[in-house]
Amino acid sequence: MPEVLKAPLVLEFPFTRSLGPVQSAFLTGLRERVVLGVKTGDGRTLVPPVEYDPVTAEEIRDLVEVGATGTVTTWAWNHEPRRGQPLDTPFAWVLVRLDGADTALLHALDAPGPDAVRTGMRVRVRWAEERTGAITDIACFEPYESEGQEGHQPSAHSGEFQDMVTGIVAPARLDYVYSPGRAQTDYIHALSEQRTVGERCPSCRKVYVPPRGACPTCGVATAEHVEVGPRGTVTTYCIVNIKAKNLDIEVPYVYAHIALDGADLALHGRIGGMPYDQVRMGLRVEAVWSEGGRYPDHYRPTGEPDADYDVYKELL
Amino acid sequence: MQGAAAIREIAVVAFAQTDHRRTTDELSEVEMLMPVLHGVLEQTGLKTADIDFTCSGSSDYLAGRAFSFTLALDGVGAWPPISESHVEMDGAWALYEAWTKLLTGDADTALVYSYGKSSPGSVRDVLTRQLDPYYVAPLWPDSVALAALQAQALIDAGDTDEPALAAVAARSRTDASANSHAQVRGSVPQGDYVVRPLRTGDCPPVGDGAAAVILAAGDRARELCERPAWISGIDHRIEAHGLGVRELTDSPSTRLAAEKAGAFERPVDTAELHAPFTAQEVVLRKALRLGDDVRVNPSGGALAANPVMAAGLIRIGEAAARIHRGESDRALAHATSGPCLQQNLVAVLEGDPR
Ligand SMILES: [Zn+2]
Numbered sequence: 001m002p003e004v005l006k007a008p009l010v011l012e013f014p015f016t017r018s019l020g021p022v023q024s025a026f027l028t029g030l031r032e033r034v035v036l037g038v039k040t041g042d043g044r045t046l047v048p049p050v051e052y053d054p055v056t057a058e059e060i061r062d063l064v065e066v067g068a069t070g071t072v073t074t075w076a077w078n079h080e081p082r083r084g085q086p087l088d089t090p091f092a093w094v095l096v097r098l099d100g101a102d103t104a105l106l107h108a109l110d111a112p113g114p115d116a117v118r119t120g121m122r123v124r125v126r127w128a129e130e131r132t133g134a135i136t137d138i139a140c141f142e143p144y145e146s147e148g149q150e151g152h153q154p155s156a157h158s159g160e161f162q163d164m165v166t167g168i169v170a171p172a173r174l175d176y177v178y179s180p181g182r183a184q185t186d187y188i189h190a191l192s193e194q195r196t197v198g199e200r201c202p203s204c205r206k207v208y209v210p211p212r213g214a215c216p217t218c219g220v221a222t223a224e225h226v227e228v229g230p231r232g233t234v235t236t237y238c239i240v241n242i243k244a245k246n247l248d249i250e251v252p253y254v255y256a257h258i259a260l261d262g263a264d265l266a267l268h269g270r271i272g273g274m275p276y277d278q279v280r281m282g283l284r285v286e287a288v289w290s291e292g293g294r295y296p297d298h299y300r301p302t303g304e305p306d307a308d309y310d311v312y313k314e315l316l
Numbered sequence: 317m318q319g320a321a322a323i324r325e326i327a328v329v330a331f332a333q334t335d336h337r338r339t340t341d342e343l344s345e346v347e348m349l350m351p352v353l354h355g356v357l358e359q360t361g362l363k364t365a366d367i368d369f370t371c372s373g374s375s376d377y378l379a380g381r382a383f384s385f386t387l388a389l390d391g392v393g394a395w396p397p398i399s400e401s402h403v404e405m406d407g408a409w410a411l412y413e414a415w416t417k418l419l420t421g422d423a424d425t426a427l428v429y430s431y432g433k434s435s436p437g438s439v440r441d442v443l444t445r446q447l448d449p450y451y452v453a454p455l456w457p458d459s460v461a462l463a464a465l466q467a468q469a470l471i472d473a474g475d476t477d478e479p480a481l482a483a484v485a486a487r488s489r490t491d492a493s494a495n496s497h498a499q500v501r502g503s504v505p506q507g508d509y510v511v512r513p514l515r516t517g518d519c520p521p522v523g524d525g526a527a528a529v530i531l532a533a534g535d536r537a538r539e540l541c542e543r544p545a546w547i548s549g550i551d552h553r554i555e556a557h558g559l560g561v562r563e564l565t566d567s568p569s570t571r572l573a574a575e576k577a578g579a580f581e582r583p584v585d586t587a588e589l590h591a592p593f594t595a596q597e598v599v600l601r602k603a604l605r606l607g608d609d610v611r612v613n614p615s616g617g618a619l620a621a622n623p624v625m626a627a628g629l630i631r632i633g634e635a636a637a638r639i640h641r642g643e644s645d646r647a648l649a650h651a652t653s654g655p656c657l658q659q660n661l662v663a664v665l666e667g668d669p670r
Binding site: 006174176182221 | 341342343344345346347350353354364377379380381387389390391392393394395396436437438440441442444445449450451452453454455456457458461462464465466467468469472509511512513514556557558559560561564
């Protein structure tokens with residue numbers, strides 16, 4: 001089989017998320033170097049605070065201020081920090097129960113090495129220099145020798161600050177090396193030779209272009225290569241009036257479903273070489289390859305008489 | 317007791333899985349999946365058209381391929397339209413949905429499948445995107461780091477230590493020697509720390525794979541399988557989503573699911589546990605009160621092959637296959653999802669007396 005195709009693929013999303021009243025108070029508080037928790041019905045203090053009681057699902061709103069010092073409840077040494085993590089030098093992941101809280105917060109602990117970290121050690125918040133109202137306003141924790149404050153009573157807090165943060169933008173980026181699989185690899189290789197090659201279902205004999213490796217009617221693998229086209233019929237189309245970002249095509253233009261001769265499935269492509277308002281169902285077209293192009297740039301009229309509707313109606 | 321289960325008997329009648337591998341660059345998801353779909357159909361003699369309901373589990377984030385589950389449906393023969401559903405979860409939860417569908421009486425047979433292609437991306441990072449988006453995900457704590465926090469908590473509590481974890485790893489990979497589908501088999505060094513206290517040996521292999529199961533009800537199950545693996549109970553439960561709210565050394569959700577599934581009513585002889593990290597087996601054994609006489613993960617478990625989104629369904633399939641083969645009479649199967657055993661499903665499978 002030919003060489004498997006691979007290409008880098010980056011997925012990036014800037015998620016914009018709104019905050020509820022408790023999250024808004026907590027994240028605004030971090031910006032102001034205040035750590036807030038929330039009281040549950042049974043009197044526990046949750047830090048970080050949530051809007052519903054994890055046990056009873058009751059809405060909870062009573063905010064309290066807890067300490068910026070606390071105790072490590074468990075830890076894990078991360079000798080190879082990964083992208084996006086709080087520190088780019090080796091650090092410990094920690095769950096920290098802040099003084100006055102009954103639950104623990106996940107963050108990073110800046111420590112010289114694993115021998116300097118233990119469960120039960122005392123730590124304090126190291127605030128980020130620039131704070132925006134996000135969990136990363138805590139840059140990390142750092143060791144801080146002090147007495148444990150088991151009896152520390154959190155003090156009530158209104159949760160109100162100037163300029164409340166009401167949302168966060170959470171960027172997410174994931175990197176992949178994409179491989180299209182056998183059928184599409186074969187299809188793309190053929191395209192680079194300016195041939196359009198589909199695959200025939202061994203059961204129902206339909207020819208799929210582009211092939212996806214399976215017949216959706218029969219649920220079996222397709223394998224037999226069938227060259228189709230280069231001419232085909234417009235089965236349906238639309239007129240595009242909005243210019244796409246990064247696409248150097250004048251609008252309006254026509255985007256069409258094209259059933260290549262010999263194919264049992266229409267593929268789609270742009271129609272060029274004629275005014276957009278003269279494109280019609282049944283129009284006979286052929287692929288136009290640009291210099292060095294790995295796929296048809298567009299399809300143009302062949303000048304043949306239009307196909308009869310009955311010929312392509314099953315392919316609509 | 318599972319009142320509903322008493323109304324309609326439902327069994328796993330067939331199971332197939334791929335050979336799980338580090339990469340499957342030459343295959344698309346549907347190309348990887350088709351052999352297992354055909355596998356379970358062949359085992360039962362069923363054709364696509366004989367399947368009343370189809371349910372799948374997968375996640376587009378793994379391979380970064382949008383709507384991959386709709387492309388995977390090509391392998392089922394989904395045109396003309398079939399009765400079908402999908403969960404963005406491990407296939408064990410797809411099986412749960414199919415089980416409820418069969419309970420309603422609307423279907424007598426169901427095909428359940430799931431697949432995971434982790435090789436195109438970095439699964440440690442991909443899984444950070446399932447975490448709390450406000451307080452946790454912005455810190456990008458990867459799946460190994462979170463499992464390591466749980467492992468350290470167990471060590472601190474005196475529930476385990478590094479040699480005991482290494483023994484779990486060694487037993488799993490040794491057992492996997494008899495499992496031709498497993499990705500990591502035989503004697504494997506425990507290796508260096510990935511995130512301390514977890515070493516490479518404590519972590520599951522990253523790989524690609526797929527699995528499929530057929531469920532059938534009542535007499536239909538008896539026609540399709542010599543010794544059906546009857547689902548005598550199945551339930552799933554979840555922990556609070558805040559990691560710092562949870563008691564990481566225990567799994568109350570697993571225990572509750574097991575109780576609701578009837579697991580504690582009589583002893584099981586076999587347990588297939590979905591514990592991707594060694595320390596999680598310690599948690600599960602405790603939560604499920606498994607004694608030393610229970611055969612745990614004879615397949616090698618998720619430490620031998622962990623195709624994300626399929627590994628939980630594979631636990632049910634492996635347990636069922638042992639009943640089919642007469643190697644077990646009553647088996648427990650467990651599946652998990654999320655960080656540090658966040659969500660847990662327990663099924664109890666039984667064979668008819670021999
Ligand atoms: Zn076909």
